[in-house]
Amino acid sequence: MTENEYTYLITINTGLEDIAAKEFKQLGAKVIETHRSRVIVKSDFEFIFRVNYLSRTAHKAFLIILEETDIQSLDDVVRVTRQIEYSDYLSPHQTFAVRFERIGEHDFTSLDMNAAVGSVIVEYFLKTTGKRIRANLNKPIVEFGGWLIQDRLIFGINTSGSSLHMRGYRKFQHPAPLKPTIASSLLYMSRWFLDQNLILLDPMCGSGTILIEAALIGRSIPPGYFRDSFSFENFIFIDQSEFQQFKESINSKIEWNKMLKLYGIDKNKNFIEGSIVNAKNANVADTIIFKHGDARYLRKYVDVIPDVVIVNPPYGYRMNVHSWVKKLYADFIESLIDLNPKVELIAMTADKEMERVASKYFNLVDKKVTIYGRLSTLVYRFEPK
Ligand SMILES: C[S@@+](CC[C@H](N)C(=O)[O-])C[C@H]1O[C@@H](n2cnc3c(N)ncnc32)[C@H](O)[C@@H]1O
Known part of the structure; x- marks a missing residue:
């Protein structure tokens, strides 16, 4: 693994961002920005393991692969996401999904962005491998997550899968359980x-x-001990x-008998x-x-x-x-x-x-x-x- 610095966007509970940010620092990340229900941090590559397996406050951790400003149109979204070498992140045999969130005034929707960037990925693999990669919106193997906040675009890969609050030990469901x-x-x-x-x-x-x-x-x-995957x-x-x-x-290091x-x-x-x-x-x-x-x-x-x-x-x-x-x-x-x-x-x-x-x-x-x-x-x- 490389010693480079990577950027992560981590989704968390609204209003409890300061508590999560403190935990991410303890897990070896530098907190760069704190927003409502998400934190952006920088850390090493192994942080993917630490945040997913050890964080008690994180929901989903995205490894950021693209950040751009001055995005004015859907064409701009397509233009910048075309720069990504998708074969670095997935193979054409794996299924994928793209999910964007949009904050601010735009004359296109997040669904428009999902469809446009989905097509970018399909075209990329057709061109580079001749293979048609399949989208799977319910259970993708690789999920891309994107945020368009005013004119700033952040695009990454969901390293967690389902939200990490699903620990895997809860068999009995209370009608109003706490996450x-x-x-x-x-x-x-x-x-x-x-x-x-x-x-x-x-x-x-x-x-x-x-x-x-x-x-x-x-x-x-x-x-993360009880999670399947x-x-x-x-x-x-x-x-x-x-x-x-x-x-x-x-x-x-678990103290089972404590x-x-x-x-x-x-x-x-x-x-x-x-x-x-x-x-x-x-x-x-x-x-x-x-x-x-x-x-x-x-x-x-x-x-x-x-x-x-x-x-x-x-x-x-x-x-x-x-x-x-x-x-x-x-x-x-x-x-x-x-x-x-x-x-x-x-x-x-x-x-x-x-x-x-x-x-x-x-x-x-x-x-x-x-x-x-x-x-x-x-x-x-x-x-x-
Ligand atoms: C919002 S729920 C708690 C959920 C819990 N934090 C969880 O994660 O499952 C509130 C609980 O208070 C309990 N409760 C209500 N009145 C109570 C009382 N007088 N003494 C003890 N428990 C009571 C209810 O039975 C209910 O399970």
């Missing part, structure tokens, strides 16, 4: 991340995502034996059973205690004093839902303060009631706005007063 990449971001924000000996509680744990992600972090289990495993320009070596070296102090409660018994199924699938069920219980009466269900609570409680916008949620939040916060007035609390909810209720007992030290199931959702970090 593991959001769960990891909440953990990165917390004191628990700095001291993994602390006691962490998720008192409305649903399918256990926050605690399972915590266990993966605590045991140094790579988030990454797109780059099909790339002709990557030596696959290097990825095998990389994985072996990372996997040798015991952490992780506790989860949910009032729905099915969800607790589902959490255990998911935790077993991730090989971490032995270090998380899941219990059927009620967050409004914590003393009754937990026999430890949590140092950190990370919670993603239910919420809703309709009036009748709001009054029920209001009561739940008030009862939960009082029961938490009764258990440990010195606890750190991280809460993710679309209902501002949490801020009102928790501010009685805590100082609000951080607040971010992210997107959860298409809803604008708040992430709060509270410290004890």
